[in-house]
Amino acid sequence: MSSSPTEGLDPSTLEIKSAEQCWEHFESGESGVQEAISRARESVLVASSLWAETMRGTGRVIGLGAGTSGRLLALEMAEWGPTFSVPEDRCYALVAGGDMALTRAVEGAEDDGDAGRKAIEDLKVSENDLVLGISASGMADFVAQGLEAAGSLGAKRVFITGNPAAVVPGPGGVIPILIATGSETVAGSTRLRAATATHRILQRISTMGALRLGWIYRGRMVMMKPTNRKLRARALTIVSQLADVSEKRADSLISMCSNDLRLAVACGWLGKPAKETETLLDAAQGQLELIWQYLEPLKEGSMTSNQLAERSDGA
Structure with missing residues (x-):
């Protein structure tokens, strides 16, 4: 037994x-x-x-x-x-x-x-x-x-x-x-x-x-891929809310970032091109919270991707 x-x-x-x-x-x-x-x-x-x-x-x-x-x-x-x-x-x-x-x-x-x-x-x-x-x-x-x-x-x-x-x-x-x-x-x-x-x-x-890993941010699935109508609507809501932009602007950001929602949010915050923003996001090990924490110096250009990476390593 x-x-x-x-x-x-x-x-x-x-x-x-x-x-x-x-x-x-x-x-x-x-x-x-x-x-x-x-x-x-x-x-x-x-x-x-x-x-x-x-x-x-x-x-x-x-x-x-x-x-x-x-x-x-x-x-x-x-x-x-x-x-x-x-x-x-x-x-x-x-x-x-x-x-x-x-x-x-x-x-x-x-x-x-x-x-x-x-x-x-x-x-x-x-x-x-x-x-x-x-x-x-x-x-x-x-x-x-x-x-x-x-x-x-x-x-x-x-x-x-x-x-x-x-x-x-x-x-x-x-x-x-x-x-x-x-x-x-x-x-x-x-x-x-x-x-x-x-x-x-x-x-x-x-x-x-x-x-x-930063795949969830403020309760949203920011690594999601908008592969159907429901998910496209969800993606628009996620980017619009997190980046504090209109849904029309969110749609543009998502397209510009090839459906990468984390990148779209970061682009909305920083107002920088996708490629430059991607370098910063990589330096932050994909952590949107770190981008947000140092948003002003990153927007101004007074913080480099290398400096951000150093802070990411210590996080």
């Missing part, structure tokens, strides 16, 4: 005999989910730093998961392109059982440790990469052996689990994130509390990582 808390029976579920009672049980369990997430705060902050470090460089973020955990990784990573302009070849969700497992159960796939190892080796994982492994029960060999392989290749690693007794896959250096949501409303059904907590953790890792 498994020792994972996710497999345990919650005694309070024994008397659930109606949909209304089930609803109340879900409601009462929400606080436990939030508490589990809150306890993982420091580890999640570290993971977000590793995410940012990887994206700032040339590495990839690679997810390893089985069942619901794998599907959550695929769901999360699918949003990084439209939200943050992360190229498809810089994020991979490796799901036990392959693409078929995204829409249906592939029984036994999570026990195939060799497949997890091979998936990592086939991607030629290196020290530049970050591998996120998720196993709610802490028992998925696909994830464990995949993380072990990633470690032997020098990759940064994060292990997310709902089992405090889980063996953290070696070699050392793995960042463990424990989300102790305990037993489920339906015993063993980790698509419930464990999945809810996992989804929120993944959201926070990527969102806080993007914030560290």
Whole structure:
């Protein structure tokens, strides 16, 4: 019998005999989910730093998961392109059982440790990469052996689990994130509390990582690409509000900057050509806040890109 808390029976579920009672049980369990997430705060902050470090460089973020955990990784990573302009070849969700497992159960796939190892080796994982492994029960060999392989290749690693007794896959250096949501409303059904907590953790890792990189500014997704009508309207609003210009001027700035919203905002602030502004934005490591902080000397020309870069390094 498994020792994972996710497999345990919650005694309070024994008397659930109606949909209304089930609803109340879900409601009462929400606080436990939030508490589990809150306890993982420091580890999640570290993971977000590793995410940012990887994206700032040339590495990839690679997810390893089985069942619901794998599907959550695929769901999360699918949003990084439209939200943050992360190229498809810089994020991979490796799901036990392959693409078929995204829409249906592939029984036994999570026990195939060799497949997890091979998936990592086939991607030629290196020290530049970050591998996120998720196993709610802490028992998925696909994830464990995949993380072990990633470690032997020098990759940064994060292990997310709902089992405090889980063996953290070696070699050392793995960042463990424990989300102790305990037993489920339906015993063993980790698509419930464990999945809810996992989804929120993944959201926070990527969102806080993007914030560290300046991809989010004052609550706006400034790395977004306006690829459809809705997003074009959003882009106009973002640039118009941040640069404090009309939507007509915002449209002109976006076109001038080839749909780079950060650059469009900086151009709106500085009143300089796109190429010159891009040099300054690069010196600021893409941080609009740094441009804003030194806006007047940059507009006047009394601060150079090299001087801005020095301040960026110390930020």
